[in-house]
Amino acid sequence: MKKHVVIFEVRGGSDKGAYGYRSDSKPIIDSLNKRGWSAEIIFYSDEARGEIYRYVVDKAGAYISRVNPGNLADETGYFQMLRELVSQNVEALPHPDAMINYGAKNAIEKLKGTDLVPDDVITYYDFEAFKASFPLMLKTGPRVLKQNRGSTGEGIWKVEIAKKVEDDKGNLTLKTKVKLTEAKDNHIEEKYLGDFIDFCVTYLDGPSGLLLDMPFLPRIKEGEIRVFMLRREPVYVVHKKPVETADAFSATLFSGAKYTYENPDQYPTLISKVKTNLNTILEKLGGYDIPLIWTLDFILDNDENGEDKYILGEINASCVGFSTHLDLSEQIADEVIRLMEADCVINPRWPAYTS
Incomplete structure (x- = not known):
């Protein structure tokens, strides 16, 4: 050896x-x-x-x-x-394919059917599918679009309707005005929906191009909760709270979010959920050996009874830091x-x- x-x-x-x-x-x-x-x-x-x-x-x-x-x-x-x-x-x-399968944004969609992610999560791989489906999803409420590449919140957009324009069937038209907030720095833009869809085409380019579309969870304002894993063992939890401004939702340090490092024992429900789902995660993400260092990022939501539940928003497995x-x-x-x-x-x- x-x-x-x-x-x-x-x-x-x-x-x-x-x-x-x-x-x-x-x-x-x-x-x-x-x-x-x-x-x-x-x-x-x-x-x-x-x-x-x-x-x-x-x-x-x-x-x-x-x-x-x-x-x-x-x-x-x-x-x-x-x-x-x-x-x-x-x-x-x-393993390189474990990095790809865990770290790609479509890992979230692959986990549909578990109690980790919402049912209304969709991944787009080509422009025509995105153009056809995204206006329908946006009509259900604010959405978060995530590109597959980038880091520190770049290419992650909260999208909400600013001025609705519908056709005679009640569908959103491409002339609908949308309010856009990017997670990189919480800056806000307004565009026509058609222009924003055209802008996103670059995220779909190349062999790894894709867009993950998932519902915006308002309780992100309470903070994103990252579980830092050493293979199967939760080592610590990072509570990442966005800055206190009206439209801020980014939990990145670059955007000004505050990080608090906590013991996993403070999150018994969440840690139990992670451990219960580990084998399912492995199976649905390709069956590779579990990464050495990886993280799961959760956001709080409410179940049908108004009780807390944790929604998985992202997995990181390529170069997780512990500085x-x-x-x-x-x-x-x-x-x-x-x-x-x-x-x-x-x-x-x-x-x-x-x-």
């Missing part, structure tokens, strides 16, 4: 510290070193893909991906390299080693199996 771990990063982006790498990557290296393992950060680039691949196959027993795909001009080469590493028996933390809790690197290192040693016992590619 190779006791060496490669942590993949990419240059650039807003998640880097003073030395050019993520501030929460180096602590993982230090924690692995304390346990007699070695680790290093490698910055991925398409130009160096072949060289990186050969080096990792030769040196590493596992990789940890800490790359935000949004910081890559095209993530195709990166994910393909990771798949090739998996085929060469390098342990995937996580406010760097001591988690100790638990992360323990989990990486546990996974590798368990694989050593049961997998015939390791010498321990035949000794």
Whole structure:
């Protein structure tokens, strides 16, 4: 068993510290070193893909991906390299297809039929379907549209009717005025519905282009509740409260939201819901091994009896940060080693199996 771990990063982006790498990557290296393992950060680039691949196959027993795909001009080469590493028996933390299936916005629609998400969630993959269906969904009430790419709230829009214009059948026309609030910074725009639909075409471009359409939940004003997971274990909860302005709904730090870090024990109902649904989430999102570090973001709503219920709005699994809790690197290192040693016992590619 190779006791060496490669942590993949990419240059650039807003998640880097003073030395050019993520501030929460180096602590993982230090924690692995304390346990007699070695680790290093490698910055991925398409130009160096072949060289990186050969080096990792030769040196590493596992990789940890800490790359935000949004910081890559095209993530195709990166994910393909990771798949090739998996085929060469390098342990995937996580598997590239798990990153895609968990992190893509349509993961929410795939979970329809569970008590995690509303029934009126829909994903659009092409312009004509979006143009036909979105006005019908908007007539039911304010909606939230989420692009598949981007981060920090970019391309996430609250859409509500500002001035309704209907045809003789009572359908919204493209001349309806809509009020738009973007989660990136809570700025407001007004457009004709037709112009906004045309504007959104860019979100549908490319192989990973899509738009998730879900109902706006007014209780987002009380805060989004993020459950930070280390594989199957909830580690802490982040209560992300938007700024106190009339139209603000964004729970990102960039928009001014305030974050409070809390113990999972303070949310027994929510944590029970997460644990009860873990196997269902795994099954519906492709059956891949559960990611090493991932999060589930919930918003409060009310059930038919007026009681609180938690609605899942998003899953993150590609480059979840923990810079406010760097001591988690100790638990992360323990989990990486546990996974590798368990694989050593049961997998015939390791010498321990035949000794």
